[in-house]
Amino acid sequence: MKNNLFKKLPKVDDIFSHNKIAKISLDIPKRLISDSINEVLNSERKIIKNLSEEKIKSFTVDKEKLISKIIEISTKKYEYNLKRVINASGVVIHTNLGRSLIPREIAENIIETASNYSNLEFNLKNGKRGSRYDVVEDLLCKLTGAEAALVVNNNASAVMLILNTLTDGKEVIVSRGQMVEIGGSFRIPEVMKFSGAKLVEIGTTNKTHLSDYENALTEETGAFLKVHTSNYKILGFTSEVDIKDLSKLGKKHDIPVIEDIGSGSLIDFSEYGLTKEPTVMESINSGVDVVSFSGDKMLGGPQAGIIIGKKKYIEMMKKNNLTRALRVDKMTFAALEGVLKLYLDEEKALKTLPTLKMLTMSFNELEVKAKVLYSKFKESKYEKLINVSIIDGYSEVGGGSMPLEKLKTKLISIKPKEKSVNKVTSLLREVKIPIICRINEENILIDLRTVREDEFDILIEEFGEVL
Ligand SMILES: *Cc1c(COP(=O)(O)O)cnc(C)c1O
Secondary structure, eight states: OHHHHHHHSOOHHHHHHSHHHHHHTTTSOHHHHHHHHHHHHHHHHHHHHTOOHHHHHHOOOOHHHHHHHHHHHHHHHHSOSSOOOEEOSOEEEBGGGTBSOOOHHHHHHHHHHHTSOOOTTBOTTTSSBOOTTHHHHHHHHHHHOOSEEEEESOHHHHHHHHHHHHHTTOEEEEEGGGOOEETTTEEHHHHHHHHTOEEEEESOSSBOOHHHHHHHOOTTEEEEEEEOOTTOOOOSSOBOOOHHHHHHHHHHHTOOEEEEEETOBSSOGGGGTSOOOOBHHHHHHTTOSEEEEESSSTTOSSSOEEEEEOHHHHHHHHHSHHHHHTOOOHHHHHHHHHHHHHTTSHHHHHHHOHHHHHHTOOHHHHHHHHHHHHHHHHTSTTGGGEEEEEEEEEEEEETTOSTTOOEEEEEEEEEESSSOHHHHHHHHTTSSSOEEOEEETTEEEEETTSSOGGGHHHHHHHHHHHO
16 A cells, blocks of 8 residues: 555656746756755655555545645745844844844945956056055045054954054053953954964953053063953943053053954944944044954944054054955945945934934834834734734844943834744744844834834734734
């Protein structure tokens, strides 16, 4: 009996010549379809093998059903692994979800640059070889007041390059209060080790004085490093040395002063009601020799490590062989130039860059958005399957920036009546455009700060599918 069933299974060649399979094979590579066919046939064989005596009689091999399954699996296999998601978590600079978003206008410049030849390393004036670092150097200098600039892969590599170039294996003095670990694997002592510099820790966790830096100075001192403790704050009985005083000390002894400011905003967000964070300009004005920051945190651009400062140091870095290993691709430059150009007009940057727009979104705007989304849920076909309400809450800046900042926000709270919250949120990660939500006890929360209005209909439809 079972042998008969096995014989009824369609042959691979027959499946390939089925009109539906022939149709998808115009788009999906045959080797992926072939893998899917094998998977489906193997699983069908297993089912037949395990059939009990009485079930065998009623079992039929449904060819059309197998074909549908093959199409489903093949389509899934050919989907991009890296894909768009909807960030309903309210964490604006979400490192796991790609940090900052590039505005459409600039995305077009990336496509234009990437799909055509470009003058990446070609000087159009004299027809000679140019340098990719010229693409944004003048712009960065204009915006920050620095003498020179260099862009590398990310801020972690920027710090490594700076230390490797300026200290040449000598000692770098750092306050114990700044021995930070930033998301995953950026830890100051480790970065220091890779760079070849020797770490000299001074002061205590909560207090470091200028005299600590002075006392640690030796013939072997290569640099003073200040690290912005982006993702945590020490409160209470604390003191840090003012960067201006540290810069003066550096100048007096001819020791370069380096500052890793992490997020590196070009806008003073305290003017928009957020926590005061040091801006890039303040750092340069304080006399720091070399400053580094991320391109995709508060700046709101592509992943990059931006290094600015004294020309003599930047020139040394450009000549370092390590720079070649950390170099930035043309698509990043296309994005970064577009983003930096927006900053020539602060208001335009705030209006156009999604990260800045979300961070400075007014409570009123959030309220209006919440009402719109709430009515969409109320008017949906599955309204009876959920309890839905608008509640107050807080969003986070994310990306290790402004850890104490709580941005007052509006949330849509959804309580599924028939399925569990965990089941629903896990299914929401499997739909076409996955939705990443927050959970609060028995409720699914959607933060209106990180969800755009043009995403509402997708969200409504996908919730329907899942519920
Ligand atoms: C985020 C951060 C880094 C790492 O930057 P990436 O661009 O993610 O490599 C380094 N230092 C500080 C202080 C940071 O906040």
